Amino acid sequence: MRNQDIEKLLSGADTVVPETEFRERIASGPLRVKLGLDPTAPAVTLGWAVVLRKLRQFQELGHTAVLIVGDFTAQVGDPSGKSDTRVRLSASEVRGYAESVLEQFSRVLLPEPLEIRYNSEWLGALAMADVLELTSKVTVAQMLEREDFRTRFDANRPISAMEFMYPLLQGYDSVVVEADVELGGSDQLWNNMMGRVLMERYGKQGQMVLTMPLLVGTDGAQKMSQSLGNYIGITDDPADMFGKIMSIPDHLMPSYFELLTDLPPAEWSDRVVSDPAQAKRRLAREIVGFFHDASAAGEAETAFDRVFREGRIPDDVPEIELTAEDPVYLPALMSEAGLTDSNSEARRLLAQGAVKVDGNRVADESIPRSELVGRTLQVGKRRFVALR
């Protein structure tokens, strides 16, 4: 492998452990590059895209992407019921999420070399004797080296003994698929290094670990995540994606350019300071262009200009037919039209002044039918319907 290819694989990485070993093994032949995914939610965010783009770079150089679908743990959930974030899912829900996630991954990854494995295949088959062997490979002190465990332990906050099991299971995945490298976000460094330790304890060559920086969400403060709502989905439609990228704080631009585009720093590093608005527009075009295509990006930009710069209502607004109901109960209308997810969200947006009819703010939940027919209902900055 050429030196410049190795440098490309290392570029943007947060950590590569151990780096010398990585340079040697990557040069000596095709590797198996593992990435685990938890099928517990349907969307894939731009945060994921950071790691997926890196995995694709490996594929482009002939290395095999090994996707591990964590269907076993998703089905098991957290039996303690203490965690709100991890619930027990049915087998069909998990399959559904897995299919959705894999379909979205395929928008970034190459169709080959690619291997997809479901970890229920081996974790579901583990017997108690295997579990005892697995747990014999590590010490309690090693587990407590993980920062969040240590912090909670020192603060006398509970750590379920079960939580010790998850990193072991994730590491066991690496033992089974014989990973050479495991990719992940930088918050996965410890877990992935546990995989290296376990592989060695099982008499195999330990995997190397490459982590990518965590993408900060549209709020400019926290890691992009579905549960925080500060995310951009890789299947968001072009206009939505364009608009959301235009809404990120200026200080995030360098990391987005570096982690989500192929543009060399020379093309954006000065511009983000001298003309942040234009730089952000370029960023949005690049990202939308990657996940859709250049013409979709162009159209999204045009639509964006019309709405935000010119204050006009976009073309191609979907139409909906009002029923005979009079007055019209707006929350029901908005949620049925898909402008909001629920009546309660609609009521909240009305109360916040985020709802307009032909550009004029409305606050009442019930409006005479005559004041709506033939007008445009707008929710937030980017959601419109024409009322007939």
Add this chain to the structure above:
Amino acid sequence: MRNQDIEKLLSGADTVVPETEFRERIASGPLRVKLGLDPTAPAVTLGWAVVLRKLRQFQELGHTAVLIVGDFTAQVGDPSGKSDTRVRLSASEVRGYAESVLEQFSRVLLPEPLEIRYNSEWLGALAMADVLELTSKVTVAQMLEREDFRTRFDANRPISAMEFMYPLLQGYDSVVVEADVELGGSDQLWNNMMGRVLMERYGKQGQMVLTMPLLVGTDGAQKMSQSLGNYIGITDDPADMFGKIMSIPDHLMPSYFELLTDLPPAEWSDRVVSDPAQAKRRLAREIVGFFHDASAAGEAETAFDRVFREGRIPDDVPEIELTAEDPVYLPALMSEAGLTDSNSEARRLLAQGAVKVDGNRVADESIPRSELVGRTLQVGKRRFVALR
């Protein structure tokens, strides 16, 4: 149940938790009284007998003895290979030890009410999902409350994550057999309380725990145990058992009287001070009488007097025929005659001056045949053969 019966069950106990609940539940009907045993060695010591005698008291009052044979963990062993004391045993070895131990238990316990369960029945059937549920029931901090874990943790000595599993499995046994009480030595208090915690987490009524004091071994210092060699086995022949009891330090007599005989303190508490030799003789007769019978105890005492007080060679010494070999290699003779376990033990005893021919110490390993024929070979204080 009569109050005096409850007091009898509580007598001699180290700890009863919780005592008020115990008094209530024991009075309300027959209970299931669990005792776990690890079939990893063939002998049952007088230390075990302390707990078995307590279990028999429960049986005599109509409660069911539930013996849990830990065949699962004995077969699994310690996969880390770090511990010398716990080795992986084959299924047939475990069955063999279990049969031997149960046969010896039957010398103390009543044939009913008695239930014998092998924990491979349920532990062998646990799947990974069950293990995760089990581990979700406790926290890491709870596990580290166990004194030996805490001590090692604080001293930075390793605790395998697997070691956390064993108390959980032992507690899971209680969940499955729905124990009302678990018996054990006082060193089992924490493990048995973990069983109570787990039963409650699984929505069952938690077991109560009754522990007995640990019997000190013949060395007068450490817990009686097979691995320390300071033990008296309940199947030792009467003469051996009598002799070993006569060898215990005087200060152990009160605990032996209390834990291994039914004699009320009035019968021995003054005597152990005023005439310890007679008191110990009484103790030995009682214990040998329990595990064999009164006449065996009487014969053992007579033989003891002959050998130790009168310095004479006992009657009924087994005879062995010398081969034509000349000179005779004593270590081989001794080990073949069963006086020692090996040639090397025989050589060591010769070097220590523990071997006599017709009462005269010998040190040479090879002795002319003519100096042995028709004489008595003695090893230590109690092993004799007549040489023909």
